[in-house]
Every structure is written in C-alpha cells, then in structure tokens.
Amino acid sequence: xxxxxxxxxxxxxxxxxxxxxxxxxxxxxxxxxxxxxxxxxxxxxxxxxxxxxxxxxxxxxxxxxxxxxxxxxxxxxxxxxxxxxxxxxxxxxxxxxxxxxxxxxxxxxxxxxxxxxxxxxxxxxxxxxxxxxxxxxxxxxxxxxxxxxxxxxxxxxxxxxxxxxxxxxxxxxxxxxxxxxxxxxxxxxxxxxxxxxxxxxxxxxxxxxxxxxxxxxxxxxxxxxxxxxxxxxxxxxxxxxxxxxxxxxxxxxxxxxxxxx
Amino acid sequence: xxxxxxxxxxxxxxxxxxxxxxxxxxxxxxxxxxxxxxxxxxxxxxxxxxxxxxxxxxxxxxxxxxxxxxxxxxxxxxxxxxxxxxxxxxxxxxxxxxxxxxxxxxxxxxxxxxxxxxxxxxxxxxxxxxxxxxxxxxxxxxxxxxxxxxxxxxxxxxxxxxxxxxxxxxxxxxxxxxxxxxxxxxxxxxxxxxxxxxxxxxxxxxxxxxxxxxxxxxxxxxxxxxxxxxxxxxxxxxxxxxxxxxxxxxxxx
Amino acid sequence: xxxxxxxxxxxxxxxxxxxxxxxxxxxxxxxxxxxxxxxxxxxxxxxxxxxxxxxxxxxxxxxxxxxxxxxxxxxxxxxxxxxxxxxxxxxxxxxxxxxxxxxxxxxxxxxxxxxxxxxxxxxxxxxxxxxxxxxxxxxxxxxxxxxxxxxxxxxxxxxxxxxxxxxxxxxxxxxxxxxxxxxxxxxxxxxxxxxxxxxxxxxxxxxxxxxxxxxxxxxxxxxxxxxxxxxxxxxxxxxxxxxxxxxxxxxxxxxxxxxxxxxx
Numbered sequence: 001x002x003x004x005x006x007x008x009x010x011x012x013x014x015x016x017x018x019x020x021x022x023x024x025x026x027x028x029x030x031x032x033x034x035x036x037x038x039x040x041x042x043x044x045x046x047x048x049x050x051x052x053x054x055x056x057x058x059x060x061x062x063x064x065x066x067x068x069x070x071x072x073x074x075x076x077x078x079x080x081x082x083x084x085x086x087x088x089x090x091x092x093x094x095x096x097x098x099x100x101x102x103x104x105x106x107x108x109x110x111x112x113x114x115x116x117x118x119x120x121x122x123x124x125x126x127x128x129x130x131x132x133x134x135x136x137x138x139x140x141x142x143x144x145x146x147x148x149x150x151x152x153x154x155x156x157x158x159x160x161x162x163x164x165x166x167x168x169x170x171x172x173x174x175x176x177x178x179x180x181x182x183x184x185x186x187x188x189x190x191x192x193x194x195x196x197x198x199x200x201x202x203x204x205x206x207x208x209x210x211x212x213x214x215x216x217x218x219x220x221x222x223x224x225x226x227x228x229x230x231x232x233x234x235x236x237x238x239x240x241x242x243x244x245x246x247x248x249x250x251x252x253x254x255x256x257x258x259x260x261x
Numbered sequence: 262x263x264x265x266x267x268x269x270x271x272x273x274x275x276x277x278x279x280x281x282x283x284x285x286x287x288x289x290x291x292x293x294x295x296x297x298x299x300x301x302x303x304x305x306x307x308x309x310x311x312x313x314x315x316x317x318x319x320x321x322x323x324x325x326x327x328x329x330x331x332x333x334x335x336x337x338x339x340x341x342x343x344x345x346x347x348x349x350x351x352x353x354x355x356x357x358x359x360x361x362x363x364x365x366x367x368x369x370x371x372x373x374x375x376x377x378x379x380x381x382x383x384x385x386x387x388x389x390x391x392x393x394x395x396x397x398x399x400x401x402x403x404x405x406x407x408x409x410x411x412x413x414x415x416x417x418x419x420x421x422x423x424x425x426x427x428x429x430x431x432x433x434x435x436x437x438x439x440x441x442x443x444x445x446x447x448x449x450x451x452x453x454x455x456x457x458x459x460x461x462x463x464x465x466x467x468x469x470x471x472x473x474x475x476x477x478x479x480x481x482x483x484x485x486x487x488x489x490x491x492x493x494x495x496x497x498x499x500x501x502x503x504x505x506x507x508x509x510x511x512x513x514x
Numbered sequence: 515x516x517x518x519x520x521x522x523x524x525x526x527x528x529x530x531x532x533x534x535x536x537x538x539x540x541x542x543x544x545x546x547x548x549x550x551x552x553x554x555x556x557x558x559x560x561x562x563x564x565x566x567x568x569x570x571x572x573x574x575x576x577x578x579x580x581x582x583x584x585x586x587x588x589x590x591x592x593x594x595x596x597x598x599x600x601x602x603x604x605x606x607x608x609x610x611x612x613x614x615x616x617x618x619x620x621x622x623x624x625x626x627x628x629x630x631x632x633x634x635x636x637x638x639x640x641x642x643x644x645x646x647x648x649x650x651x652x653x654x655x656x657x658x659x660x661x662x663x664x665x666x667x668x669x670x671x672x673x674x675x676x677x678x679x680x681x682x683x684x685x686x687x688x689x690x691x692x693x694x695x696x697x698x699x700x701x702x703x704x705x706x707x708x709x710x711x712x713x714x715x716x717x718x719x720x721x722x723x724x725x726x727x728x729x730x731x732x733x734x735x736x737x738x739x740x741x742x743x744x745x746x747x748x749x750x751x752x753x754x755x756x757x758x759x760x761x762x763x764x765x766x767x768x769x770x771x772x773x774x775x776x777x778x
Contacts, residue, residue, distance in 0.1 A: 039439035040410075154318075183317040184466055188510035210440055213512065254444035256469035258513050260497055332681055348685055357678035361700035367679075371686030420682065 001204060002028040002051065002172060006064035009046050009055070017061070020046050022228045024064070030171060031202040033194075035219035035236065037212055037251065043228040044208050048174050050074075051206070052091045053081045069171065086113040090165035094177035096157035100149040106133075107145035110164045117168055132163040136193060155186035159193070166197060173197075174206045179214065191218055213255045216240065224248050271343055272428050272460045273306040273329065278338035280321075280328055298324045300484040302338075306460055308427065311451075313471035313492070314464045315507065316481035322464050323352075325481075326430045329462070344427035344460075346375070348420075352433040354413035358405035364391075364416055365401040371423050390419040393456070394449060411442035418449065422457070430462045435470065447474055468511040472496065480504050520776040528772025535766040539589045542582030550579040551734045559752050568758055571741075572748060577758060584736035585762050588721055591652045591737070595717035596710050598656030603663020604706065608694055610664070611671025622668070628661040634720050638729070646729045648737075655717050655724075666709050670702040704777070711774035715767045722763055738763050 007024035010017050021043040028034050038044040049055045051066055053073045066073040071084060090113070093099040100109060110129040114120055120128065126145070133141035136159040149157055158178060165173055175194065179187040195218060198205055209215050215222055216236055224232040224239070224247065231245040243249045279301060284294040298321045306312055316322045327333045329340055330349055351357035358367055368387040372378050378386065388398040394415040405413055414434060421429055431450065435443040451474055454461055465471050471478055471492065478495050480488040480503065488495055488504050496513060499505045508514040519525045548566075554574035562569045568577035606625075610618040628636065633655070640654030674680065675698065683697045718738075724730030725739030733740070738759045745756040 039441065184468070185317065185506055185510040188512075212440065217512070250441050254440045256444075256447075256467070256473045258469050258472045258496070258511075260493070260513075327681075330685060332684065346685075346687075349682070351678040351682070353678065357682060359679040359683070359697055359701065361703075370683060370688065374687035374689075374692070417682075420686075424686070 001030045001069060002026070003067045004047075004051065004065070007047065007050060007066060008063040009043070009050055010061045010063075011059060012061055020228050021050075024230060026051075026223065028172065028204050028206060030204050031198070032221065033198055033205045033207060033219045035215035035222035036206060036208045036225065037210065037215055037222060038225035039210055041227075042225040044225050045176055047225075048091070048176055048206060048208055052089055052174050053085055054091070083117070086170075087117045087168045088170050089172045089174065090168070090170045091174040091176065092158070092161045092165050092178050094180050096154055096161055096181065097149075099161055100157055102149055104148075105145070106147050106149065106152070106160055110145075110160065110167060113164065113168050128167065129163075132167050133160070135166070135197075136160070136163045137189075138163075154182055155189065158182060158186075158190055162190075162193065162197070166201070166203070169201055170203060172204045172206065174208070176208045177210070178207075180209070180211075187214070194218065212240075212251050224251065269307040269309070271305055272308050272310075273343065273347075273462075274339070274341040275302055275304050275329065276339040276341070278302040278325070278328065278340065279336045280324055280333065281336050298484055299328065302484070302486055304479060304486060304489060306428070306462065308460055309454075309458050310477060311454055311461045311463055311475045313475035313478040314462060314481060315466060315468060315471055315478060317466060320481045321484040322481050323432055326432045326462070326464055329430060342428070346371075346424040346426045347428040347430065348422070348424065348426045350414070350417050350421050350429065350431040350434045353437050354410050354417060355437075357417050358413055358420075360405055362404065363401065364403050364405070364408075367405075367416070368401075368420055368423055371420075375424065386423065387419075390422050391416075393422070393453065394419045410438050411445065414438060414442075414446055415449070418446075418453070422453070425457075426459075428460045428462070430464070432464045433466070434463075436466070443470070450474065468496075468507055468513060472513075480507065518778065519773065520778055522776065524772055525776035528769050528774075528776065531765050531769030532773060533769075535585050535762050535769070536589060538582045539585035542579075542584075542586040546576075546579035546582050548576040548579045550575060550583045550736055559748065559755075562754070569752070569754060571744065571755055577755065580736045580741060581738075581758060581762060584738045584741050584759060585766070587648060587731060587735060587737040588718055588739065588763070589766070591648065591655065591721045591731075592714045592717040594652040595655040595659055595720075596713040598652070599659030599713060599717075600663050600706065600710055602656070603660045603665075604667045604699075606660065606664040607667025607669075608671050608699070611668035612675060612690070612694055612698070614672075618668075621664075625661045625664055628658075629665065633658040633662070633716065634723055637720055637724060638727075641724060641729050646724075646732050648731050648735055651721060651724055651730045655720055658720075659713055659717065663709060663713070666705060667702060670705050671698055674698045674701050707777055708774055711770055711777070715770055718763060718767055 004024060004026040007021060008019060009021040010019045024047050036044045050062060062074050068084065068089060071080060073081065107126065107129055110132060111125045114125045114128060130141045130145060133144055138144050138156060138159050179190050182190065191214060194205060197203055207215065207219055219236055222236045222239055223230055226247045232239060232243060232248040239248060240252060243252055278299055280299040281295050281297045284296055302325060314322050324333065326349065328335050330347055365387055368390065369383045372383045372386065387401060391398055391400060396412065396415055408416065435446050438446065447470060450461065453459060463471065463475055475492055477490065478492050479486050482503050487501050495504065496508065499508060505514065552575065557570040557574035559572055560566060560570040566576050566578065568581065571577055606621060610621050636658035637654045640657055641651060644650040644654055680693060680697055683693050688697065721730055721737060722739030722742065725737050726743045728743060731737040731740045741759040742756060748755050
C-alpha cells in the first residue's frame with residue numbers, strides 16, 4: 001500500500017544544506033501497525049511528514065520515492081496530494097494542545113475533512129461527527145461537539161484528534177508521538193484505542209515514538225532510526241530478543257525494568 | 262504513616278499542608294475563585310532516602326515541591342527543614358538555565374550569594390561538581406544554548422549540588438529527555454546519592470523509573486497522599502484502586 | 515542570549531543607509547564646511563555649485579552644513595528620547611512586572627491612560643507645558659515614550675519571572691534586586707533593543723512633526739524638521755531645499771528599521 005524507497009531529505013533554509021534523513025526505506029501493507037523509534041532529531045518525524053506530504057516543497061529537497069496506492073506523493077500535482085490528505089492518509093500529533101484550533105468548536109474541527117472531501121450536508125456531517133466522537137470512547141458526544149478545545153483535558157483532546165483523523169476512514173494513520181504528552185494511565189487508554197481502531201477498521205498505522213516498550217505493546221514490526229539512518233528494522237519481538245545495532249541494544253537496556261520477586 | 266527508616270535522622274517534616282490558589286479574575290467584577298491544590302499533606306523524609314512521588318499531571322506534585330522549597334505561599338500547615346539549602350532540579354532543562362549566562366556564572370551564583378569563597382575557590386568547586394556529573398571543565402565557558410538536553414540536565418544537577426545540600430527535590434527530571442539519556446541521568450542520580458549521602462524527593466509519573474531509583478514511594482491524587490510505603494510493598498500489594506490502575510497502565514501488574 | 519545582527523542583504527543595506535545620514539551628522543557636531551548660521555544675502559536660494567553642493571537656503575546659509583548640523587540635532591533628540599524613555603520605562607516595567615499587586619495595578623492603569631493618547635499628542639502637551647527648544651523637546655518626547663517601554667518591559671519581566679532558572683536563582687540565595695538586574699534583565703535585552711530601534715524612529719518622526727509645526731526646535735538651531743518647515747514657502751521655487759532634509763529623515767528611519775528587523 002505504501003512504498004518508500006531511498007528517501008533522502010535535505011533542508012535548504014540555511015547556507016549549508018543539511019541532510020536529516022538518509023536512504024529511508026519503508027513498506028506498509030494495509031492493516032499493519034509499524035513502529036518508528038528514535039531519539040529527538042533522529043529524523044523520524046521528518047520522514048513521517050514527508051510521507052504525509054506535509055513537508056514544504058521549497059525548503060526541503062527530497063530524493064527517492066514515496067508511492068501511496070499508486071500515487072507519487074513527492075511529485076504529484078498539489079490537487080491530487082490534497083485529495084489524498086485527510087481522506088486516505090491522515091495524521092495525529094504529539095501536542096493535543098496546539099494541534100486543535102483554539103477558537104473553533106470541536107464539532108467544526110472533527111467535520112473539517114468531511115467538508116473538504118465529501119458533499120454531505122450539515123446534518124449528515126453532524127451525525128457522522130457524533131458517531132466518530134462516540135467511536136473514540138468519549139462520553140456525552142453532544143456536549144463535546146459543542147465544546148472548545150480548552151474545555152477538554154489532554155487525553156480528551158487527543159481522542160478528538162483521533163476522531164477527526166479517522167472520520168473519512170483513511171487507509172493510513174500516521175501517529176507522531178501521540179501519547180508522549182499524556183499521563184501514563186491516559187497513554188495506556190490511547191494505545192488500546194489505536195489498537196481497536198486498527199482491528200475494527202483495518203487502518204494501517206505508522207506509530208512514531210521514542211518509547212520502545214510502548215511500541216512493543218502495539219506494533220508487530222519496528223524500524224529504529226538514529227541520526228537520519230535506519231539502523232535496525234524487523235519483527236518487534238525479533239528485535240527485542242536479538243538487536244543487531246549497538247544503538248538498539250542501548251535503547252532496549254534503557255527501558256526501566258520492574259522485577260517483582 | 263510508613264515505618265521505614267524510623268531509626269534515622271529526619272531531614273524534612275511536612276505537617277498537614279494545605280495550599281490553595283486564587284484564580285486570576287477575568288473581569289473586574291468577577292469573584293475570585295479559590296482552587297485547592299494540596300489538601301492536608303503530611304510526611305517525613307529521612308537522611309539518605311530516595312522517595313518517589315507519583316501522580317498524574319494536576320494532582321499537585323509540583324506545587325508540593327515548590328511549597329517545600331518556599332517558592333510559593335502555603336495556606337496552612339508546617340514545613341520543617343532539618344538541613345540547609347535544599348535544592349531543586351526542574352523538569353524542563355531548556356528553561357531551567359539562564360540562557361544569557363555562562364555555565365560558570367550559573368554554577369557560582371549561589372556561592373557568590375551565600376558563601377565567602379574567593380574567585381579561585383569558587384571555580385575549583387564548580388569544576389569539581391561538573392566532573393561529578395560527568396562533564397569536563399571546558400563546559401564552564403559555554404552558554405546553555407550550546408548544550409544538549411542531557412548535558413543541560415547534568416549542569417542543573419551540578420548546580421543543585423553547589424551548596425552541598427542534604428535534600429534534593431527532583432521534579433520530573435527525566436521526562437523531557439530521550440529514553441537513553443533518561444537512563445544515564447537516573448544512573449547519575451543514584452550514584453551521586455550514594456557518594457554524597459543525599460536525600461532525594463523524586464517526582465515522576467513513571468512508576469518504572471521510580472522502581473529503579475527509589476526506596477520508598479508515595480502516590481498522590483487530588484492533592485492528597487493516598488499511599489505511602491516501600492516500593493516493594495506498594496508495587497506488590499497496592500491498597501487503592503488508583504494505584505492498581507497506575508501499575509496496570511505502566512504494564513507492571 | 516547572544517545579540518547579533520544577521521548578516522544578510524537587508525542588514526547591510528540598513529547599516530549603509532543609517533551611516534549615510536549618521537556619519538555626516540556626527541561630523542556635523544564638530545565641523546561643518548561653512549558656519550550653518552551665517553547669513554549671506556548674496557547667496558539667497560543659490561543653486562547647487564562646487565562650493566555649495568546642495569545650494570543655499572532663503573537666508574543664504576549653506577544647506578549641506580545645515581543638513582549636517584540638523585541631522586545631528588535630530589539624531590541626538592532621537593537618541594536622548596529613547597534612552598530616557600527606555601531607562602525610566604524599564605525601571606517602571608521591571609518593578610511592576612516583578613512585584614505585581616497593587617503598585618502594578620495603579621501604575622499600569624495610569625500607563626493605559628497615557629498610552630491611549632498618540633505619543634505626538636502627548637509630546638505636544640508637554641511642549642505646551644515646558645515651552646519649545648531643543649532640550650525641552652527631548653524631555654517632552656522622553657516622557658511621552660515612557661509608557662510604551664514600561665508596557666513592553668513589564669510583559670517581558672512577567673514572562674521571564676516564571677522561568678525555572680529564576681526559581682533556581684532564588685534557591686541559590688539571590689536577592690530580589692539581583693534577580694531583577696542580573697537574572698531577568700539580560701534576557702529582556704533582545705526585546706528592549708527592538709523597542710529602542712522602533713522608538714528611535716518614532717522619536718525622529720515626532721521631532722520632525724513638532725518642529726514642522728513650529729513648536730519644536732527653535733531658530734537659529736537647525737533640525738531636519740525645522741528645515742522642512744522653513745522650506746515650505748519655497749517648495750516650488752527651490753524644491754531641493756525641502757527634498758534634501760526629507761530624504762535625510764526617510765533614509766535614517768528606513769536604515770534603522772532595516773537593522774531592527776535583523777537583530778536576533
């Protein structure tokens with residue numbers, strides 16, 4: 001479904017061009033959850049933004065190819081890219097505080113993708129939005145629909161983001177550190193929500209995180225990045241039991257261990 | 262509450278602490294709203310102990326830390342220190358170091374204010390502390406902007422140690438850092454605690470990190486301490502549903 | 515915080531433009547080709563020549579000399595105004611931003627009242643009280659500029675006050691004065707510099723405005739605004755008399771604002 005080959009990302013907003021991603025390869029089949037792990041600055045978010053077609057075409061020069069369902073994301077006309085974004089590919093971000101527009105009601109924001117990609121009327125859109133809010137396990141969707149982002153907690157906001165991202169039943173959901181800013185208990189809830197969505201709707205998920213233990217709970221396959229390079233990739237359990245790269249070993253040993261008894 | 266370390270010297274006593282804030286008025290005619298943040302907190306800390314303080318954001322754990330250090334007003338209750346110059350390590354290493362000063366200036370600030378050491382003695386002490394946190398002394402001339410998050414947090418730890426405190430309060434010192442760096446900082450804190458005989462109040466939301474580092478753990482919810490005991494006791498046999506839920510979410514139970 | 519000016523076309527242009535006016539102005543304080551106040555009837559409204567590159571004005575005074583002296587007057591009034599305004603404004607802003615409470619409420623409400631008048635209007639009022647003249651205009655403008663500086667610095671102090679490094683400084687035993695002066699103030703410099711540069715431009719324009727209205731710098735003193743005012747009668751007979759001081763104002767303001775944009 002998604003095929004990324006030899007992706008290099010170079011930034012040209014400084015005098016000396018800076019390469020942030022080297023030779024990035026990735027394949028995602030529909031319905032799969034793939035983890036992308038690395039520390040801040042490893043290029044994981046940049047790769048994800050490129051896949052979602054969100055990297056500015058002027059500042060960032062990209063080489064290689066990103067093909068999503070036959071569409072060449074890097075070189076296709078903007079209209080085609082726009083028709084894919086929010087419809088077949090959608091994305092959720094780390095900071096649920098800043099990724100929702102503070103002056104618009106939740107309902108309006110959840111419906112945005114419907115407004116752009118479908119010709120549903122107002123009533124149909126509202127029905128669909130309420131259904132989605134219920135889907136992400138928010139109590140009292142009617143009230144949430146009418147609320148503003150600041151009236152909700154961090155966990156609720158992230159659920160709203162997921163509802164907005166999932167409303168057109170995309171084929172691929174890119175989740176960029178969706179739980180990092182949340183409390184542990186809420187983290188666990190969001191992870192199980194993503195799991196459920198994947199199982200019920202068959203949406204493929206690219207799950208970006210710096211937390212290997214979280215990735216282990218969610219993803220069958222994992223890619224480890226460091227300073228712009230992929231240093232390890234494969235089945236999650238395989239990587240845990242037999243890490244090839246020194247950095248991966250380091251990551252695994254950094255997970256705090258609790259051994260009762 | 263807990264009977265650990267009963268025969269040791271007390272270093273901190275918090276008795277029936279209440280803190281509430283008044284919300285800023287949004288218009289001239291609004292009534293001031295009072296928000297209770299801490300609702301009757303009592304606990305003791307003993308010399309050489311690492312105590313974990315766990316709770317979700319908004320439960321009042323940072324307020325408790327600041328109250329203990331006199332950084333905000335308390336409404337009711339007592340805080341008794343049995344040691345001099347308790348210090349704090351903050352969560353975000355990006356705004357806990359003054360960006361316009363050199364590392365040397367930052368480290369020597371407290372010595373300038375509170376001791377009579379001369380220039381050379383101050384520099385020697387700064388070098389020593391930097392070395393103890395694993396940085397070499399050429400960092401003295403750098404400014405915080407030139408350091409990585411992990412290095413900054415090391416500088417913060419060195420800075421907290423400049424006055425030879427006995428009590429250190431660490432407010433989520435690793436949650437803004439990458440996992441591998443987290444592990445290094447935890448190791449560093451554990452080492453320093455042994456070397457210097459510190460008592461550390463370690464605030465965190467990560468029960469796994471608390472397990473690695475702490476002897477004792479206190480669970481906080483809605484401004485109250487709802488559980489207090491040795492890490493083993495609490496993790497094996499949690500008394501409240503909330504603690505159980507926390508343990509479950511962390512994948513421990 | 516390291517203050518520097520970005521090296522790009524914009525800032526180089528800014529520096530060049532500012533220098534075109536400021537360097538002759540600085541020279542003008544000590545030396546001018548002719549005495550700018552000597553009246554010479556035979557040279558009345560003389561055109562440009564090798565001896566008088568910009569020609570002479572209605573009293574036969576050398577325009578180049580008067581421009582040099584006039585820009586230095588305008589420049590000094592601009593500098594004096596922003597320095598005075600910035601020093602007092604910083605003091606007020608620092609105290610109110612740091613301590614808050616009742617002083618803050620009272621001073622800031624007073625500030626709001628002052629800010630609700632355009633600074634030119636406020637300066638007019640003060641000139642009316644003090645009377646016209648070079649230094650009085652400077653004082654009047656400086657007072658009129660205090661509120662805007664106070665407001666900016668207060669906001670910065672309120673922001674920086676809540677940073678963890680200020681808490682750390684408190685834990686290391688620093689006094690309130692030391693926290694304000696050593697720990698907070700240097701971190702507001704970037705904003706302050708920008709405010710000073712914008713303020714300088716406003717002061718130059720305000721001086722020109724006041725002098726143009728005839729209540730600023732008084733003859734025989736020269737200032738760019740004064741010259742504009744004097745030249746209006748001769749706008750059609752000798753347009754260069756008005757254009758040259760006008761250009762000097764534009765170039766100085768443009769240059770300074772281009773530099774201001776590139777400070778980081």
